[in-house]
Amino acid sequence: MAKANKTTETTVNITDFINSFVEKDDKKADSFQLIELMSKWSGFEPKMWGPTIIGFGSYHYKYASGHEGDMPLIGFSPRKAEFSLYVYSPTEESKHLLDDFGKFKMGKACxxxxxxxxxxxDTLEKMCKATIAYLNENHECACREK
Known part of the structure; x- marks a missing residue:
């Protein structure tokens, strides 16, 4: 039997989360700016996913193993050390956009x-929009409703 996803949409208030979870004022300001930008770019209101991810929209994935679930189209987490941005898709366009992205580290999925x-x-906006387009083409996606 497949394990249940830990990262699911919740009803936690975004502003309450940021004000209680994020310690530094500059990181709070950046968090609220990301919410404004990602809402505009995605066309979706922010929702909490799991305990610390702020996501926009959703898509459904299914792996060959049978594991499946839902995840936000794009999102971020204001972790203590740094932001985790969930905005990257495995496309040539996204790889090219990294050249102009600025100062960052790359993880497996963020x-x-x-x-x-x-x-x-501007590059973050292009990457977010490219990822939404990629997910729309390759997964069952709430972005098709927009």
């Missing part, structure tokens, strides 16, 4: 940045 002023916001 991009880590210390603060928004370290990255190119």
């Amino acid at each position: 991009i880590y940045v210390k603060k928004l002023s370290d990255i190119n916001i």
